[in-house]
Amino acid sequence: MELIFEKSRSGRRASTLPLYDLPPGDLPADLRREHPPRLPELAEPEVLRHFTELSTRTFGIDTGFYPLGSCTMKHNPRVNERVVALPGFRDLHPLQDEDGAQGALELEWRLQEILAEVTGLDAVSLQPAAGSQGEVTGLMLMRAYFADRGENERDEIVVPDSAHGTNPASVAMAGYKLVDVRTDKRGNIDLDDLRGKVGERTAGLMLTNPSTLGLFDESIDEIQRIFHRAGALMYYDGANLNAVCGISRPGDMGFDIVHINLHKTFSQPHGGGGPGGGPIAVRKTLEPFLPVPAVTREGDGENVRFRLDYDRPKSIGKVRAFTGPFGVFVRSYAFIRAYGPALKEMSEVAVLNANYVLARVKDAYELPFDRLCMHEFVISARNLKRAHGITALDVAKRLMDYGFHPPTVYFPLIVPEALMVEPTETETKETLDAFCDAMLAIAREAEEEPELLRHAPHHRPVGRLDEVKAAKRAVVRYRFEDHPDWSAEPVDAEPRQLEAQKGA
Amino acid sequence: MTRFLSLTEADRKEMLGTIGVSSIDDLFEQIPPAVRFDRELDLEPALSEPELVAHLEALAARNAHTGAELSFLGAGIYDHYVPAVVDAILSRGELLTAYTPYQPEMSQGVLQAIFEYQTAICELTGMDVSNASGYDGTTVAADACFLAKHVTGRSKVVLAEALNPQVRQVVKTYAPGFALEVVEVPHRSGVTDPDEFREACRDAACAIFQQPNFFGCLEPAPDLAAAASEAEALAVAHVDPVSLGVLEAPGAYGCALAIGEGQGAGNYQSYGGPHYGFLAARSEYIRRMPGRIVGETIDAAGKRGYVLTLQTREQHIRREKATSNITTNQTLLALAGLVHLSWLGPEGLRELGETCLALGRYAKERLQSAGLELAFPDQTTFKEFAVRVGRPGAEVVTEARRKGVHPGYALGRDYEGLDDTLLVCVTERRSPAEVDRLVDVLSEVAA
């Protein structure tokens, strides 16, 4: 398929703009653009066809089953798209006066209250734009909290070795040092290892619970005691919140700061890589440090007003412009209002679906932790690798031929040839069964017809792409006349893919 | 059973049997009783779809949006026309509901779109490499500082005071964690002095200025870039994509990085988000770029395709040395930007810029004729300009809004000495007749 730039022809144009009969404005010659940007020149029909074709070469939740572990690929309700486009939301400028934005501010305030209830904490900021930004924000809150108390020697954050890749990077960005703690054979944090690593230099723990292994840490109570006794804080990575809404709340587990992924648990569509939302909820003691402005409610009854409060002298500042990604709030708020307290049922079904798939597929693969899972589980293709030379990547590619998006692979790092499966609650039993049938069939194919797997996928617009060539050649834009001609490039019959995490 | 869930009672029974437990509660046994939530969530009862829509319509109705009020608000977020093709393409379910394209064979559409977006941003900014988007126009400034610190080994960053206040505030929020010292260079009559800038840039990792700046004034951008480079600091221009059909590209006047808020190209205002930040750089910085990058390659049959590339930067063996922690970014909004820029084309973008220039000139002249004073009369401006209203700006806004016009952003909150000054923005969506209306209203309410 051609790039839009390759379809471009000089003189074509899709746009019309109002033209006013006015004298032109001034521009000093040394600031004026000399060479126009080479943007595409197409009329409207070709623009629409081009992007429509791109959409047909993309697999979304709307297309089919998408069990990416830790991503929570649930159905995105279509009514949410209708309400986010209401002019009162869509065409509202963020610097509008408060009295001209009461509907927006009320929606934000209500969403804050809901998230406080779901997490079991006291105060919420909706500002962070994604989960990983929520993480850095949470760590900045810790820093501000301890600085306020004069406890400046605390410079370490404890992170389990099964952690999401963003956790260590967030730790570095917040200026902390990382201390790794081991996972034991049950998939819980190794308490003996932990006790030796928590002390006066510890600022806090970053934990996902259930973990990236899809397992609820059975020692969570002891863990929170260890940290709180040392005067440290507990940070909850909310990536896996879909498992426990209305069943167990991070605040009750002992966590002090929580980030929530609105694009995971609360149905903001993933959009091919964003937008997302990463609001944080905190205990009362941390509220003064939250980003500005805070969204507050004053008065009651007829006189209720929603305000933006900038008078927060202890605030860490701002992590993003305005109050955050408002369109994401509208969708998440609408999602939650459509459920009400039945959010609990959402989590129950998510956990049921995951355990069902696990029960059906586990005998054909290796199970690193023999326990019931929560909303996702990790299995290993190591048995297939040893016996037949088939990797987790091969399994993933072959699943495409069966019409499914693959699960997350090569994460978490502590499980070799890992496949992390998260079905979510919005799938039918028939779909789950079809997926399990495919996983079992692939395990058989590994033995009987391994070549079929090694050259999968066979029915997608492209075959396996050479990621090593991509990293070496680093062609990251169209270069017009200088664009490389790949036809001269030697083709690898076995294109090499990165053994990097794919998913989560 | 809610309408998003499909499992019937019969399904559940069968599934529980396969798992080997008798009830759903059994699945949660591993949760210690001490942390079990024993009551119902204190949330309002579920709304049916029609009730939900009615509730949200009621909330939306209490917002004064740009359809309900004649607005001259800008200050970083702009009321530009979003063409219908953008809405049409963004509602394609495959694009709307796909995840980050980790499995390239399933996501060639998204990957190619991002590759095209990266190309468009490079063309606009005159740079060699762009990432797949950042969160917004503020966080990309923090990203630029992080990159500059890694590249130069220096810890000082310089910000022009005429750079958007929220951008500066976000950089200052990230600064302690990055161990950065932040220095600001004050504006002089609405622009930044290159000599002062050069002085501040000594031992700096990078220096960020905005073009046009927050006041809409055109900075002496090539001189500011040179001032930074002479001090061996990375020159970073924060630019408006809509301006780049008529204003010179940062890559053409010596910048190392170009960043900005993409909203004006393709996104609705949406009370501040979601939008997309862009970050583009010269080729020597490619391996230090934060965020996702899409690259071109071939498959086993020699067919061209697209993949996420240079990803291992995010999986540094010393995990804390990754170039950034960004995973989810703003792809769909960046795609909207690409569609908008494709709809405009180079000629449309140029025309859009000329229209903003012409309307700006008209508005300034009419306001001056009506007796109002410009705050920075000697400066050339693009799309926005600062006008003195002789009374506290916030009061003027309140009174003007009672007459159905929002006259602009009151600058007093962010800048000293500008309590009586409004930032007026005139985009192509405002006609000369609407500008006349603004002039009438301001004449009535200004002192």
Add this chain to the structure above:
Amino acid sequence: MAAAETYPDDLKYHQEHDWARVDGDEATLGITWFAQDALGELVHFEPPQEGSEVTKDSSYGEVESVKAVSEVIAPLSGEVVEVNRKVVDEPEIVNDDPYGDGWLVRIRLADSGEADSLLDAEAYKQLLAEQ
């Protein structure tokens, strides 16, 4: 094509999986078979500048592979006299021949006594066995 696993006796080893071949007042540095095997195929080598200083136990560059990016640790201190440009152009040479053509930099030693604290081949193999 990756090499077979070896740890030549004439080299000195650092516990971060780097080797040094000392030759009078100069040394050649690189990464061990274990390191290239753990990383997988290399796609990029980010070298130090010629003329710059490297410090024992500190990073002097980065290698990027199909799996991850990793720092390269200097087993000895000194000044960089030569960078292996062939590896910069074709990093996979390191996988094929980590101790020969896959050398990374040559340095002029700051302190030849430092080599005494490095591991010999037997000690390094012992370290690997304990991993």
